[in-house]
Amino acid sequence: MSNLPLAGVQIIDFCWVGAGSYMTKLLADMGADVIKIESTKSLDSLRLAAPFKDGIRGVNRSGYFADRNSSKRSITVNMKDPRGVEMVCELIAKADVVANNFRPGTMEKLGVGYETLKQINPGLIYIGMSMNGDEGPDRMMLGYGITMAAISGFMGLSGYPDREPTGTGTNFPDHVPNPTHGAFSVMAALRHKWRTGEGQKIDMAQTEPMLALIPLPVMDYQANGRVATRQGNRSPWHSPRGVYPTKGEDRWIAISVYSDLQWKALVEVLGDEKLDRSEWQSLARRIADANIVDATLAGATINFDGYELMASLQQVGVAAGVVQNAADLVDRDPQMKHRAHWRCLPHSEMGESLYNGLPFQFSSGPVGPRFAAPLLGEHTHQIIAEKLGKSDREIDSLIENDVLV
């Protein structure tokens, strides 16, 4: 495994809950040694977030926590005890990266603010990922993925035009925009460190990657005075483009038609004469008639099995995809199986449990989760012995004295 791209990179991880832990998971899955600083006195709330193994709540039983913390080690430290802070600082002195997603000022209160740490380790890369960033009048606001989706405008633009916004039904910024941007910035800073020896501070406001991914509403408003609106599944430049019912309860297929040739092929596959109207052979007319086209198409697709229809449409070059749910993806999707996306990793309390692999494959060899999420404090002995050279007896005593807890 020493060939993994980030082998040898040491990360001290104070991240909690969503986006931050997902970022360090990406780095850990690619080979970084990530040490998660935890405490029995103040839990990462994701450890108590559903789902749980067998539905039984417990700090080592959350599947949500597990998936966000693969390939990491966990140490428990009481940061209210100066001896705890001192040991963490010793770990940081030898590390490349410190990561957190607290509100501004929290790391300083714990005694591990950037100004302190850069004295200990001038080459340190320090990333903070609060909602609004480290500076500015609203820096102390607390946020969740879903409130970031709202304030960025993303939620308000997702949904049907004439209904209340729907968003994604998830805390979207936590799962893609913030983990990937955080990881990219940390790796860029690593390159600079390796070239110059210099560390630096990265201030990432979790609202800003989401905004960087939706540039057009702001630009179109200035350039053309246009206020963006929800478009549902439609595109103003293509038709049909939508989600249509198929056989079965609550089963749907997404279809996107980009050319008149594809439309012709779609009509042939569906074999429904109501669709075979000469005027609909032109894109402009299909766009103008989008409501009727969609309704007529829905009347035809409902007679088909979704997967069979997808295969038939794909065979004639039409983009079609079944609306898959978690069971479809985990149990059946042949492409997920081919790419071995889902990884079952042994965990001492949860047994064999399910993890996301990474969405990319390296030709040089496997890359992805290396081992299951840690139990709370699972590696306290190992890390303190390995990094700080303390004996088992010393470590036991620090546990008894409420320091390594």
Next chain:
Amino acid sequence: MAARALDGIRVLELSGLYGAYAGKLFADLGAEVILVEPPEGSPMRSKPPFIGDEPGPDNSLAFSYFAANKASLVLDLSTSGGSKELARLARNAQLIILSDHPQASTIDLKALRAANTALVCTQITPFGASGPYAHYQGDDLTLMAMGGLLTMAGFPGEPPVVAYGEQGYLAADQFAAVSSLAALLRAERTEQGELIDLSIQEAIVMALENAAQTYQLEGKIRNRSTGIKRAGTGIYTVKDGEIYLLAGGIGDTAMWSNFAQWMEAEGVENAGLFATAEWSDTAPEAEDAFQRIFMPYAAGKTKAELYALARHWRVPLAPMSVASDLLQDRQLDYRGFFVSGPSGGPADGIKMPGAPYKLSRTPWSLRRPAPPLGHDARALHHTEESPS
């Protein structure tokens, strides 16, 4: 001039309607990104909306954002001359990003890698380079369906609805950038290149929150939930628009007591209810009770006022922003988030999103506008002709 983290990295970007954000992440931290375009130009140049609603190769707002900081070179890869030129460029490049370039099928990444063993090549395709769906077509909508995010978005029992702004394509671009940079860091240390095969479907699967584990551990399938409400959670109409409120927080956090204190301090009638032991935000009548108490108060306050009060009382609440809100937002303004399109380009003076992260020593920078088609041909040929 501040140092640039990715200075000295040359990227060849062979993109179409996706792939460009991956290149942008590299370009904005200092890499030299060359957009290799077909003779008719990148498909993104034709993507509406246009500046002044006037179509034209340099007028696409999307192109002016996603191609800023990049150079442009035209190569017809269907000709042997074009292919040879690409091979020559690839010998002096560190990274190739290949997505839906119109001539993608002519590009042999394995051959390019054989000629430059430290080269990292990242290919983005709808379902991955091999496997039963490898030959399937996919666009953002159908891939969001196949990737499992679509099924969670919308109203129960009704057709699901896709996220705004092609977030499926962009998820792939983001993971492409992450995997490429990781491989590049190794290549610079060991001379070992890499061929990376990235699936858009699989990038979308990364966004499923806890849905896969909820199915595996508890046998439950997460589905659409808009309209099924916990009291005090969701979108509420206020004086000048809408807000998103998460009065109870998530999980076991103590947000209701904060919310109750806020309401009581404002003299809102009956707000004491929220601090009582009987209050349960999942009880059947709870949302009605909540609205009777909160809505008359909210109707008299603006989004910005409520956001400021929520910050004070530590309640998760956010305005449902529209473009004009974002351009006036005091926090984004303080941080200088929106930046004017560089002078000399068609988007000159139009504000666009700026740095998604602030690196203290190697800051993000916008240095040049999106290039006119083939703008850098002369400079790049010259470089290639000089002995290296």
